[in-house]
Amino acid sequence: MAAGRPVQVYLDLLSQPCRAVYILLTCTKIPHKVHAVALRKGEHRTPEFTNMNLMQKVPVLVDSGFILTESDAILKYLATQYDVPEHWYPRQPQQRARVDEYTAWHHTNTRAHAAKVFILEVALNNALSNLKNTLDKLETMFLRRQPFLCGDDITVADLLAICELMQPLGAGRDILKDHPQLQRWRSRVQSAVGKSFDEAHAVLYLNIIHPPTLKNQLGSNPVGNL
Numbered sequence: 001m002a003a004g005r006p007v008q009v010y011l012d013l014l015s016q017p018c019r020a021v022y023i024l025l026t027c028t029k030i031p032h033k034v035h036a037v038a039l040r041k042g043e044h045r046t047p048e049f050t051n052m053n054l055m056q057k058v059p060v061l062v063d064s065g066f067i068l069t070e071s072d073a074i075l076k077y078l079a080t081q082y083d084v085p086e087h088w089y090p091r092q093p094q095q096r097a098r099v100d101e102y103t104a105w106h107h108t109n110t111r112a113h114a115a116k117v118f119i120l121e122v123a124l125n126n127a128l129s130n131l132k133n134t135l136d137k138l139e140t141m142f143l144r145r146q147p148f149l150c151g152d153d154i155t156v157a158d159l160l161a162i163c164e165l166m167q168p169l170g171a172g173r174d175i176l177k178d179h180p181q182l183q184r185w186r187s188r189v190q191s192a193v194g195k196s197f198d199e200a201h202a203v204l205y206l207n208i209i210h211p212p213t214l215k216n217q218l219g220s221n222p223v224g225n226l
């Protein structure tokens with residue numbers, strides 16, 4: 001059992017390990033005070049926070065002057081230092097070892113892989129939003145009054161653009177699918193360059209990583225059906 005002063009925790013509830021610490025504290029009614037640290041505002045990089053945790057990461061626990069980082073260590077400290085139900089971190093050595101076995105594995109597996117998907121999804125959403133602006137500009141500026149990007153005939157500009165816009169198809173994403181004007185331009189470019197278009201893109205088509213539904217829709221030559 002610990003001293004009377006509430007445990008101080010520095011958390012951002014957007015952070016997965018912080019939420020685990022928060023839930024244990026709340027669930028077990030350990031007296032505590034939460035200090036919100038907004039990672040998005042860079043509050044973990046202030047001199048005061050850095051002084052407490054040189055790693056500049058949350059969560060951090062301060063218990064009567066004892067500073068502890070790492071969610072795994074914090075959770076186990078709370079469960080052993082405070083009077084919480086036994087099941088959280090069993091005392092029996094083999095049952096405890098079973099929990100330690102998981103938590104040792106957790107950081108390079110569950111955490112690493114789930115967090116990566118989250119980070120990549122956020123990055124993908126940003127990239128798609130920026131791309132949408134670009135596609136809109138291609139339609140409303142470059143193709144507004146002309147069949148090709150720079151006039152009535154195909155130029156190297158069209159080649160640069162089409163090869164770039166085809167690339168995401170290599171990962172199974174047709175970024176022109178909601179842009180009929182750009183689709184018509186793509187067809188014009190394809191007609192203008194003839195079979196060199198498919199020859200040049202053959203390697204890309206072969207390496208396409210399609211979700212199963214898209215693969216069925218597209219058949220063996222994705223561009224043929226676009």
Ligand SMILES: N[C@@H](CCC(=O)N[C@@H](CS)C(=O)NCC(=O)O)C(=O)O
Nearest residue numbers: 015016017056057058059070071072
């Ligand atoms: N292994 C640490 C990881 C802590 C961590 O990575 N926290 C992230 C939020 S989920 C953080 O503070 N990131 C800020 C940064 O790296 O700049 C733990 O389990 O506590």
